[in-house]
Amino acid sequence: MNTFVRRAALGCVLGAAVLMACGTPEAPRATAPGSAAPPSRPPTLAPGPGGLTPVFRRAGRAHGKVVALTFDADMTAGQGARAAAGERFDNPRLIRTLRRLEVPATVFMTGRWAEEYPRQARAIGRDPLFEVANHSYSHHAFTEDCYGLPRLPVARMRADVERAFAAFRRAGVARPMPYFRFPGGCYDRRALRALGATGVTAVQWDVVSGDAFATDARAVVAEVLGGVRPGSVVVMHCTRSAAPVTERALRTIVPELRERGYRFVKVSELI
Ligand SMILES: [Zn+2]
Numbered sequence: 001m002n003t004f005v006r007r008a009a010l011g012c013v014l015g016a017a018v019l020m021a022c023g024t025p026e027a028p029r030a031t032a033p034g035s036a037a038p039p040s041r042p043p044t045l046a047p048g049p050g051g052l053t054p055v056f057r058r059a060g061r062a063h064g065k066v067v068a069l070t071f072d073a074d075m076t077a078g079q080g081a082r083a084a085a086g087e088r089f090d091n092p093r094l095i096r097t098l099r100r101l102e103v104p105a106t107v108f109m110t111g112r113w114a115e116e117y118p119r120q121a122r123a124i125g126r127d128p129l130f131e132v133a134n135h136s137y138s139h140h141a142f143t144e145d146c147y148g149l150p151r152l153p154v155a156r157m158r159a160d161v162e163r164a165f166a167a168f169r170r171a172g173v174a175r176p177m178p179y180f181r182f183p184g185g186c187y188d189r190r191a192l193r194a195l196g197a198t199g200v201t202a203v204q205w206d207v208v209s210g211d212a213f214a215t216d217a218r219a220v221v222a223e224v225l226g227g228v229r230p231g232s233v234v235v236m237h238c239t240r241s242a243a244p245v246t247e248r249a250l251r252t253i254v255p256e257l258r259e260r261g262y263r264f265v266k267v268s269e270l271i
Pocket of ligand 1: 072073074135139183184
């Protein structure tokens, strides 16, 4: 897809997502210190009315000058032949750069990606610098119209999310986080209802990096630096073929945000 169209479309997703905001993103579940919940249980938001999956977009200013970089590891269920032909949906250099710069990050992985790159999935999942979260198994659409992605029937939505968790376990990701990012960021009430029983918190974003199909790292840098404010969630990609300049952009973004006093955190620290 044409870069401009894709980036404009991502902006539309963000706009639509704001309009469809659901749940109480800035009111975490009341888990008082010393409560019965085991300390290792990752924080989630309370479900919305009727058990709707809650949606988190960014943290309040009370969290201070922190920012969460999130990376979608995209591969759809139909892209196996392209991977076999040599297309790379992974981005090991990006992961190396995050490690070298000591940047904590949350990786929203599709189950299909974990099947294609099990060693990388396991290494990311076992590195305390990172956390692995769910980006569906198939990367199919959870709404009628989502960038032309194949549509997932409502009756199969929950199974698709659970299939991704199963793929993570098979790859050796010990403790994937109960966070879910909708493919394309597209969701509606039916999708939120369909996933209610999975117990996940949906995680959107407030800063679109524009790295999907970008060819100019400087443009990505400008989008991120212009958009980040305290508590922001930035969406980027860990998929070389579809986001080839992300790693280069990070080499500027990370020191510049640190210079401005920001600390990088994982999504679990913001929720
Ligand atoms: Zn995606």
